[in-house]
Amino acid sequence: MEVRINEPMIKHTSFRAGGAAEWFAIPEQAEELKAVLAACKKADTPWYVIGNGSNLLVSDKGFPGVIISTAKFDRLEVNGTEITVGAGVMLSKLANTAYKAGLTGLEFAAGIPGTVGGACVMNAGAYGSEMKNVLKNVTVLTAEGNVETLPAEELKLGYRTSVIPKKGYLVLEAVVSLTEGNMEEIKAVMDDLAFRRKDKQPLEFPSAGSTFKRPEGYFAGKLIEDCGLKGFSVGGAQVSEKHAGFVINKGGATANDIYCLCKEVEKKVQAEFGVSLEMEVKLLGDFEEE
Ligand SMILES: Cc1cc2nc3c(=O)[nH]c(=O)nc-3n(C[C@H](O)[C@H](O)[C@H](O)COP(=O)(O)OP(=O)(O)OC[C@H]3O[C@@H](n4cnc5c(N)ncnc54)[C@H](O)[C@@H]3O)c2cc1C
Known part of the structure; x- marks a missing residue:
């Protein structure tokens, strides 16, 4: 089975941000997947499975364990x-x-x-x-x-x-x-x-699609836009000018830029409308609010 060392997760996430996976395994069938999990258990090493990384933000510090790709499960x-x-x-x-x-x-x-x-x-x-x-x-x-x-x-x-x-x-x-x-x-x-x-989505920039879940009775993008946050940036991360529900990587965004931007957006929407936004994007690893 293919196993890579220090694999940059920038290559495997649609945000095109984040650090490296210490190991990156690409099993081809269930038995190989089981073998990876058994090895992780034996070595007390954390693991995480990914698909196309299109709903995932990996910390800039990377992942101190094995990221398992399902790319070869291609029946x-x-x-x-x-x-x-x-x-x-x-x-x-x-x-x-x-x-x-x-x-x-x-x-x-x-x-x-x-x-x-x-x-x-x-x-x-x-x-x-x-x-x-x-x-x-x-x-x-x-x-x-x-x-x-x-x-x-x-x-x-x-x-x-x-x-x-x-x-x-x-x-x-x-x-x-x-x-x-x-x-x-x-x-x-x-x-x-x-x-x-x-027409509606900023597909020309890296993102993870809708960053936040739709709060009941509202649309996340509309709340964010109504807070005046279209175009709001932290480092290379930005609330898309085209669709406020998308956080995009305008160029060179770190994973922490994206994370901090999301936390700011959550705070502003809470303060303005009393609505709690919940991230739809999954976070992997450590993030710090600056
Ligand atoms: C431009 C853009 C547009 C998008 N539009 C939409 C949209 O219209 N609707 C929508 O719902 N989403 C949308 N998304 C978000 C994303 O594409 C979806 O959530 C998608 O289903 C994530 O699939 P993935 O393979 O990339 O998962 P990943 O991001 O790799 O993983 C997501 C989660 O699933 C887990 N996971 C992945 N594979 C497995 C597996 N085989 N077994 C167990 N756990 C697993 C991971 O551990 C992680 O927790 C969009 C994203 C982008 C970038």
Whole structure:
């Protein structure tokens, strides 16, 4: 199995910021993944699994342990109206496979730059749909080291949440259940959503998409904009001028710049509107408010 030493996480996170992983392992199947976990346990070394790093901020100090990439869990098999897909497959690839098979249901996911594993954990969603609507079952490696296939209902998928991290599950693969559709219509929806993303989102800058979860009854971006924070910067990190719900790396942002900017935004929104913002982006490692 490929194992890299001192791997810069800048290469593996969509924020393009953060320090290095002491080790970076790329297992190809469940047995190799189990071997990595067993080695970590034996050496009392921390580990963390990532997909495409598109919802992740890694500390500038890096990660003193093993970061495990699911990139090689790349199975992709269409069986009638179902698709079996490895945790490391990008949602764009899965959505395109569905389209080519004339299957509808995954158009919403085509522009989300994450893997199937990350999308299960986050119950990724957009434009009125989410993974919960298409996931049939998920095969996981449990914290006890068993490979189990669980019906999607057991994952308690909610708004950008699931029980996967709490239970210590590692997603190996998933089955999505779709509906027969019309290829032209599927393509038209995918094109429309891609246009809407490009129009509204600062896709020309590194980011992790929506930085904060949507607080009940509000939109995070609107609250941030109404605080006058569009364009607000800390170092190389900035609240996007195009979409205030996105924190972007304008160039050379450290992970701590991004973190401090987010904490400032949270404070200002709390002070102005009495609303607590919660980060959607996952933090890995130590961060300090300056
Ligand atoms: C430009 C842009 C637009 C975006 N738009 C959207 C959007 O419209 N909707 C949306 O929901 N999100 C969006 N996102 C956020 C992100 O793409 C999603 O949250 C995505 O599902 C994360 O997948 P990932 O593979 O990158 O996960 P990562 O960022 O690598 O990981 C996220 C979390 O999942 C865990 N994880 C990853 N893989 C596994 C696995 N196999 N088993 C167990 N745990 C795992 C990680 O430990 C981490 O806690 C956007 C991001 C960007 C940069």
